[in-house]
Amino acid sequence: MMQQTELNQIHRDADGKMVDFAGWDMPLHYGSQRDEHHFVRQDAGMFDVSHMTVIDLRGKAVRRFLRHLLANDVLRLKAPGKALYSCMLREDGGVIDDLIVYFIDEQYYRMVVNAGTTEKDVAWIESRLVDGIDMRVRDDLAMLAIQGPNARQKAMQAMSEEMAWIADEIAVFVGAFCDDWFIARTGYTGEDGFEITLPETEVADFWSALVRESVKPCGLGARDTLRLEAGMNLYGMDMDESTSPLESGLGRTVAWEPAERGFIGREALEQQEAKGVERRFAGILLEDKGVMRAHQKVLTTEGHGELTSGGFSPTLNRSIGFARIPKGDSVACDVEVRGKRLKARIVKLPFVRNGKICIEL
Amino acid sequence: MSEIPADLRYSKSHEWVRAEGDLVIVGITDHAQAALGDMVYVETPETGDRLKAEEACAVVESVKAASDIYSPTSGEIVDSNSNLVDNPELVNDDPYGDGWIFQMRTDNASALEELMDAEAYETFCEEE
CATH class of the missing domain: 3.30.1360.120 (Probable tRNA modification gtpase trme; domain 1)
Incomplete structure (x- = not known):
């Protein structure tokens, strides 16, 4: 049912x-x-986005708890009501979910998480919950x-x-x-x-x-x-537990400072960073006619990667997508669409913001 | 309820067929276009392509997904609808008219008799 x-x-x-x-x-x-x-x-x-889940967290220890739980730092939230986008990571840096957290007051934060991940999110948070925090799934x-x-x-x-x-x-x-x-x-x-x-x-x-x-x-x-x-990631398509935020275009949502904040997944991300992240996450604009779809192969001069999302952009009247591709500077690429190699271009996200096209067509 | 013209024949893969002698025009049904949603791209076969019956020969892509279009019979492509290149939405707006996809000359006209008539196709859609 x-x-x-x-x-x-x-x-x-x-x-x-x-x-x-x-x-x-x-x-x-x-x-x-x-x-x-x-x-x-x-x-x-x-x-109607009522399928998404609101989780209220209250109590004296809630801020300290969230600073440990989330890759972004809720200490950045100073004004009441302010929102923060963050990933919730596993110890190995894989993304459990992406979410929005609102700072209501010192002892009250509200999180909004994805529908498909609600059960595992709640289980994960519960397993790490400390005394002095009341969690309510709304x-x-x-x-x-x-x-x-x-x-x-x-x-x-x-x-x-x-x-x-x-x-x-x-x-x-x-x-x-x-x-x-x-x-x-x-x-x-x-x-x-x-x-x-x-x-x-x-x-x-x-x-x-x-x-x-x-x-x-x-x-x-x-x-x-x-x-x-709008260049916004979708959990389960553009990142999941097998990928890190650093190779999903979400590096800027990881708060490295202050260095002493030990959030879950930090060590793994630091090791990745030290070793060098081998893949980058970028927008793909199809130059040829056709429609790109998730999981199609992207070929660049540095090697090949894969579309994580793809579809048709009604605003651009072209096919667009996101891809995880080898690090490099190449701009031109090919995409394998249904057995054919089509010409495409690697672009900076987003494609569209506030009704305006942000890339050169 | 989707439109199912009485004078056409229908395949199980939701193509419609209008036959005049050995010339056959093919498109997708109203039921199919509604299920697929807004069309954003149509890839039509090349004139001169030789096809077997039930061979994938065209692609319609909606906002949702790509779907193959199958040849209802064997024969040779004699024309395809070039208007669909810039106006794929014709398939949604007028699936049995301006949204036709290709025309072929069949070498086996009797095979068309095996396709469903309107009544059988209606039952087929209801049962699917």
């Missing part, structure tokens, strides 16, 4: 094409994945991502006046509580917007209010092409 979010019937009534995503029955699209993609880039779209909460250049304005129109007043003040990569709603200015599309965590008993009404403000329901298909254009 697949798990369902509170909005399952609403998705079905809206002609959502439902698929199994990590054991959850979720909408892939509601008619046209491409239209939904453009809507987010140009106006405002919304995603399966009473729903989560919506409202994204696009007009997303904040439209979302605020769907809120009470008091809540909109609070939401309007929220800075980029910060979240704030309004009663039991948590409104964060974060996302996974490369556009401005909110990710809102709220009691699941209230999510259907808010979804309807957003529909009335002409925010377009979007499925996981558009979410994937949007994050790909």
Whole structure:
């Protein structure tokens, strides 16, 4: 039996094409994945991301605990509500999950982790939990991502006046509580917007209010092409327990300083760093016609690598992807697509940010 | 419910076939295009290609995945739809018209009789 979010019937009534995503029955699209993609880039779209898991950690020891648990350093979070992206690593440097952690106050942090990894994440955290920390998996909460250049304005129109007043003040990569709603200015599309965590008993009404403000329901298909254009990694595709953040384009999310902070996986990453990381992670733009897909072979003058994600970019009208390839300076490469060698180019990520194309076509 | 024109023949791999004598036009069905989602790329066969029945000869790529298109019969490609190069969405918008994929001259016209008619294809889609 697949798990369902509170909005399952609403998705079905809206002609959502439902698929199994990590054991959850979720909408892939509601008619046209491409239209939904453009809507987010140009106006405002919304995603039901209630399958993701909110974990609240409270207690006197919580900051010290998270500084040990995560590769990024929560000490960087000074202002209440501030968010931090981090990997959670195994001792050998493999990535257990990537997540967002919010600093609510000295004794309260909120983490949002992936749906497919929730069980192992919770088990991992529990096995390392120390006295003085209360961990709660918040399966009473729903989560919506409202994204696009007009997303904040439209979302605020769907809120009470008091809540909109609070939401309007929220800075980029910060979240704030309004009663039991948590409104964060974060996302996974490369556009401005909110990710809102709220009691699941209230999510259907808010979804309807957003529909009335002409925010377009979007499925996981558009979410994937949007994050790909935005150069954002997807756990399980671009990194997993067999790869380190240093070869997944996530080196900048590992906080080396201060040197005495002994986070889980640090020693392994230091050894990799000392030995030299042999593979780099880069964007790939297909010059020829066709569509690249994950796991296809990438051939460079330094050797060959593999696409970790690939697909079609509606904004660029070209195929794009991410690849793990041998270290080097080569720009031109070939990609083996269905038995043919196609011309492609290695580019710096992201491809698109805030509606603008960031690379030369 | 997807559209299934009564005057066409259908394969189990969801191609439709319009036959006039030994000339055969092939595309994918409305049911297939809806299942695949927005088309982003179509690779058509070359004129002059000789095909066996059920041979993979074209590719449609949607936002989701790539799918092979199979030749419904043996014969030679005489034309393919060049409009699809820049407008792959024609396959979604008009699967039985402007979204046709290729035309072939069959050397075994009687084999087409073995394809499903509209009624049989409808049942096939329901059971699948």
